[in-house]
Amino acid sequence: xxxxxxxxxxxxxxxxxxxxxxxxxxxxxxxxxxxxxxxxxxxxxxxxxxxxxxxxxxxxxxxxxxxxxxxxxxxxxxxxxxxxxxxxxxxxxxxxxxxxxxxxxxxxxxxxxxxxxxxxxxxxxxxxxxxxxxxxxxxxxxxxxxxxxxxxxxxxxxxxxxxxxxxxxxxxxxxxxxxxxxxxxxxxxxxxxxxxxxxxxxxxxxxxxxxxxxxxxxxxxxxxxxxxxxxxxxxxxxxxxxxxxxxxxxxxxxxxxxxxxxxxxxxxxxxxxxxxxxxxxxxxxxxxxxxxxxxxxxxxxxxxxxxxxxxxxxxxxxxxxxxxxxxxxxxxxxxxxxxxxxxxxxxxxxxxxxxxxxxxxxxxxxxxxxxx
Amino acid sequence: xxxxxxxxxxxxxxxxxxxxxxxxxxxxxxxxxxxxxxxxxxxxxxxxxxxxxxxxxxxxxxxxxxxxxxxxxxxxxxxxxxxxxxxxxxxxxxxxxxxxxxxxxxxxxxxxxxxxxxxxxxxxxxxxxxxxxxxxxxxxxxxxxxxxxxxxxxxxxxxxxxxxxxxxxxxxxxxxxxxxxxxxxxxxxxxxxxxxxxxxxxxxxxxxxxxxxxxxxxxxxxxxxxxxxxxxxxxxxxxxxxxxxxxxxxxxxxxxxxxxxxxxxxxxxxxxxxxxxxxxxxxxxxxxxxxxxxxxxxxxxxxxxxxxxxxxxxxxxxxxxxxxxxxxxxxxxxxxxxxxxxxxxxxxxxxxxxxxxxxxxxxxxxxxxxxxxxxxxxxxxxxxxxxxxxxxxxxxxxxxxxxxxxxxxxxxxxxxxxxxxxxxxxxxxxxxxxxxxxxxxxxxxxxxxxxxxxxxxxxxxxxxxxxxxxxxxxxxxxxxxxxxxxxxxxxxxxxxxxxxxxxxxxxxxxxxxxxxxxxxxxxxxxxxxxxxxxxxxxxxxxxxxxxxxxxxxxxxxxxxxxxxxxxxxxxxxxxxxxxxxxxxxxxxxxxxxxxxxxxxxxxxxxxxxxxxx
Numbered sequence: 001x002x003x004x005x006x007x008x009x010x011x012x013x014x015x016x017x018x019x020x021x022x023x024x025x026x027x028x029x030x031x032x033x034x035x036x037x038x039x040x041x042x043x044x045x046x047x048x049x050x051x052x053x054x055x056x057x058x059x060x061x062x063x064x065x066x067x068x069x070x071x072x073x074x075x076x077x078x079x080x081x082x083x084x085x086x087x088x089x090x091x092x093x094x095x096x097x098x099x100x101x102x103x104x105x106x107x108x109x110x111x112x113x114x115x116x117x118x119x120x121x122x123x124x125x126x127x128x129x130x131x132x133x134x135x136x137x138x139x140x141x142x143x144x145x146x147x148x149x150x151x152x153x154x155x156x157x158x159x160x161x162x163x164x165x166x167x168x169x170x171x172x173x174x175x176x177x178x179x180x181x182x183x184x185x186x187x188x189x190x191x192x193x194x195x196x197x198x199x200x201x202x203x204x205x206x207x208x209x210x211x212x213x214x215x216x217x218x219x220x221x222x223x224x225x226x227x228x229x230x231x232x233x234x235x236x237x238x239x240x241x242x243x244x245x246x247x248x249x250x251x252x253x254x255x256x257x258x259x260x261x262x263x264x265x266x267x268x269x270x271x272x273x274x275x276x277x278x279x280x281x282x283x284x285x286x287x288x289x290x291x292x293x294x295x296x297x298x299x300x301x302x303x304x305x306x307x308x309x310x311x312x313x314x315x316x317x318x319x320x321x322x323x324x325x326x327x328x329x330x331x332x333x334x335x336x337x338x339x340x341x342x343x344x345x346x347x348x349x350x351x352x353x354x355x356x357x358x359x360x361x362x363x364x365x366x367x368x369x370x371x372x
Numbered sequence: 373x374x375x376x377x378x379x380x381x382x383x384x385x386x387x388x389x390x391x392x393x394x395x396x397x398x399x400x401x402x403x404x405x406x407x408x409x410x411x412x413x414x415x416x417x418x419x420x421x422x423x424x425x426x427x428x429x430x431x432x433x434x435x436x437x438x439x440x441x442x443x444x445x446x447x448x449x450x451x452x453x454x455x456x457x458x459x460x461x462x463x464x465x466x467x468x469x470x471x472x473x474x475x476x477x478x479x480x481x482x483x484x485x486x487x488x489x490x491x492x493x494x495x496x497x498x499x500x501x502x503x504x505x506x507x508x509x510x511x512x513x514x515x516x517x518x519x520x521x522x523x524x525x526x527x528x529x530x531x532x533x534x535x536x537x538x539x540x541x542x543x544x545x546x547x548x549x550x551x552x553x554x555x556x557x558x559x560x561x562x563x564x565x566x567x568x569x570x571x572x573x574x575x576x577x578x579x580x581x582x583x584x585x586x587x588x589x590x591x592x593x594x595x596x597x598x599x600x601x602x603x604x605x606x607x608x609x610x611x612x613x614x615x616x617x618x619x620x621x622x623x624x625x626x627x628x629x630x631x632x633x634x635x636x637x638x639x640x641x642x643x644x645x646x647x648x649x650x651x652x653x654x655x656x657x658x659x660x661x662x663x664x665x666x667x668x669x670x671x672x673x674x675x676x677x678x679x680x681x682x683x684x685x686x687x688x689x690x691x692x693x694x695x696x697x698x699x700x701x702x703x704x705x706x707x708x709x710x711x712x713x714x715x716x717x718x719x720x721x722x723x724x725x726x727x728x729x730x731x732x733x734x735x736x737x738x739x740x741x742x743x744x745x746x747x748x749x750x751x752x753x754x755x756x757x758x759x760x761x762x763x764x765x766x767x768x769x770x771x772x773x774x775x776x777x778x779x780x781x782x783x784x785x786x787x788x789x790x791x792x793x794x795x796x797x798x799x800x801x802x803x804x805x806x807x808x809x810x811x812x813x814x815x816x817x818x819x820x821x822x823x824x825x826x827x828x829x830x831x832x833x834x835x836x837x838x839x840x841x842x843x844x845x846x847x848x849x850x851x852x853x854x855x856x857x858x859x860x861x862x863x864x865x866x867x868x869x870x871x872x873x874x875x876x877x878x879x880x881x882x883x884x885x886x887x888x889x890x891x892x893x894x895x896x897x898x899x900x901x902x903x904x905x906x907x908x909x910x911x912x913x914x915x916x917x918x919x920x921x922x923x924x925x926x927x928x929x930x931x932x933x934x935x936x937x938x939x940x941x942x943x944x945x946x947x948x949x950x951x952x953x954x955x956x957x958x959x960x961x962x963x964x965x966x967x968x969x970x971x972x973x974x975x976x977x978x979x980x981x982x983x984x985x
């Protein structure tokens with residue numbers, strides 16, 4: 001695979017971050033273009049249609065479906081309260097009237113003479129969208145939402161759980177290879193986005209939740225603990241809506257994984273600044289990775305770390321993303337064009353990589369570029 | 373090269389076809405193959421691949437196609453591209469005469485189907501959608517046990533690419549199917565890709581309800597009406613619904629996927645969903661050779677199983693069983709213990725869990741060490757097993773049909789709705805997809821398929837050499853000869869035959885005696901219960917040898933307990949595998965030490981790995 005390398009996750013010290021904030025349905029945009037917004041400001045809102053209930057009038061009254069429109073006590077489009085009579089029918093000789101009460105508050109939306117049922121729509125529910133990041137409204141999509149943008153430091157994680165949150169960045173370890181420990185997780189971290197080095201255990205995460213920590217950013221986490229945290233084995237990597245009390249972002253993967261040096265240095269340098277964090281991950285169809293956005297002052301403008309990878313070359317900085325070199329940082333020493341045999345006897349495109357001064361052969365598919 | 377106007381809309385070729393380029397845009401990788409006509413025959417020349425680029429930052433499927441084609445150019449030394457354009461037809465030595473593609477990128481075609489009775493029209497609708505190459509997200513039925521508001525909630529929360537609405541036999545009740553349409557109206561579902569366009573809905577139910585359905589749905593969705601897929605209880609008519617699904621897939625879904633309008637403008641015939649194309653090929657093998665076939669295509673996200681038994685074609689897709697994106701779901705569904713039972717060494721549970729999750733989040737990585745390979749192959753056995761279980765439960769006869777019974781039937785006790793899949797009658801098992809096609813040793817593919825499917829009696833095994841059945845499937849719609857020649861010569865790799873006696877015995881007890889009579893003389897072996905054996909066969913799949921298998925009286929090879937069976941068996945690169953580990957039941961030792969020892973013995977006997985693990 002001539003072009004088979006994995007573009008690395010983005011780690012940018014200064015870039016322009018734009019985030020679309022869109023309503024699920026058309027509604028009202030509350031801000032104007034150019035407005036300065038805070039992460040927690042509501043920028044758009046709408047009402048989503050309420051739940052729908054079906055009431056089979058024909059069954060309830062014991063009549064033919066075609067007689068249901070005549071039996072309706074209220075017209076289609078009428079607002080009804082819970083218990084209001086929506087249909088009635090007199091029995092033989094006008095005695096014993098049968099009535100059908102409305103099971104909920106709502107509007108009689110339709111009535112079918114084929115199925116004999118009416119559809120009752122409950123009152124609409126309000127939905128609001130916030131700005132998510134501190135920034136400026138760069139674009140207004142009329143009735144749909146806005147685009148908020150800001151110069152920011154930006155870090156993509158590999159996997160996360162939990163939704164969008166924000167808080168001040170705080171570093172709770174002294175180096176990227178150090179795991180988060182109970183003594184470093186203090187009440188002072190309440191409401192903060194905590195940078196935790198190489199690893200966090202389930203017990204410590206529980207403690208972080210009880211302290212009111214907003215988010216934990218670490219290199220690695222055990223899958224066994226993820227199951228504890230979620231209450232089930234995560235099958236497909238589509239996350240972001242879990243209600244686990246905080247947002248967890250892994251920058252490297254599962255297991256004990258030192259956080260990439262560059263990521264740790266960048267986040268440490270930004271300690272004390274407000275950050276927006278999203279744990280939403282979707283690996284299949286429309287790759288969505290978790291992220292940490294730290295808005296920066298506009299001075300100097302973006303310094304163009306929106307670099308797109310141009311490809312792998314001799315000397316490129318890489319990281320192993322599979323055993324036996326998982327998490328190791330190295331340099332491309334050689335890019336042989338021909339296929340080479342692995343220990344498995346598979347013939348694949350490989351590269352020679354220098355890890356800690358020793359050159360090893362690695363499948364190209366098993367490294368990612370570190371964009372420097 | 374293609375004329376779509378004549379022949380009632382079905383494409384016909386104009387002029388000679390000297391070269392063919394075909395791509396398959398998978399969820400992880402885009403694969404390109406180059407076929408050339410040489411000395412009167414079509415042959416595969418080279419294959420190239422590149423990561424699929426449906427997702428950010430590229431969001432244009434044609435980037436991956438061009439990258440894969442560039443690799444084909446590099447490997448073949450032939451110029452195919454002119455900048456970002458595929459040169460077609462061939463001009464001198466440049467370009468190709470025909471370019472075709474299949475696709476399952478971006479999650480493939482995701483559908484919701486509905487029918488009145490879940491086990492009758494609901495199942496027929498499911499089979500129609502699956503046969504068209506779709507992933508079925510849910511089956512909504514009048515009797516599915518959910519309350520109306522729950523169904524509405526479900527319809528609203530799923531964002532399918534398309535909905536198939538069916539229900540009722542022609543002339544039957546209309547009210548239930550109209551009720552389903554009313555639920556759809558109330559839910560007001562939105563399409564997955566692009567909220568700006570109307571959701572395509574195919575109506576293939578009771579013809580008497582058509583006008584009522586049109587009244588309710590035509591202003592809300594992109595409705596198209598076709599023949600009832602279950603016109604009578606005794607008859608399924610899935611063709612028209614499948615055809616309509618393909619049409620709408622092209623018209624609506626593909627046009628909104630990133631880069632597809634461009635890709636569609638390049639191809640000579642419409643892009644076909646990958647599973648639909650593989651299904652075509654499997655159906656053709658079964659028909660041409662008059663045999664029962666099971667095909668399996670294990671991908672990164674999904675596993676498709678195809679079968680032809682009693683001339684009935686069935687396809688199922690297990691949407692969340694696969695070897696990369698869905699690998700973690702295999703663990704969740706199968707359970708860790710079931711995966712561990714196939715690993716021939718001790719492995720720490722915590723470590724295994726982390727490895728599986730790391731593959732999920734880095735789906736394009738490949739095993740570098742033998743241990744990693746063995747673990748992936750263990751997981752694949754479970755993915756294949758689970759996908760096959762699902763297939764057996766859907767590949768069934770029509771339910772709700774009154775059967776006429778004779779005295780002999782009362783002893784057989786077959787019911788309507790029994791599975792059509794009968795392993796004792798299976799002639800050929802074909803594997804495809806990365807983990808099977810690219811296994812470093814063909815014996816590994818054979819053993820993965822045997823362990824997962826547990827074939828009985830005599831069964832031929834084959835794999836798709838380099839995973840090109842999808843491309844050949846779409847090619848067969850426009851150039852049958854090229855597709856057939858490449859399929860026979862370059863695609864299908866005959867692995868050999870497995871002989872598996874059905875029954876149970878005591879360890880060490882004789883299970884079966886096998887005699888192979890070929891050009892090189894006679895070879896004989898006695899295989900004991902619990903053991904496996906490998907006897908050499910000619911490598912050429914066209915060469916046949918005579919095999920006699922004489923089971924012990926406790927075992928059955930299809931002719932009855934203790935009765936010998938003689939067959940002409942094709943050659944294969946792996947050979948004749950005798951699997952005397954027992955069937956019905958097949959059991960692995962419960963004791964971990966003993967289990968590992970047995971796995972190692974079988975691996976050694978069949979030469980599965982280059983060294984002991």
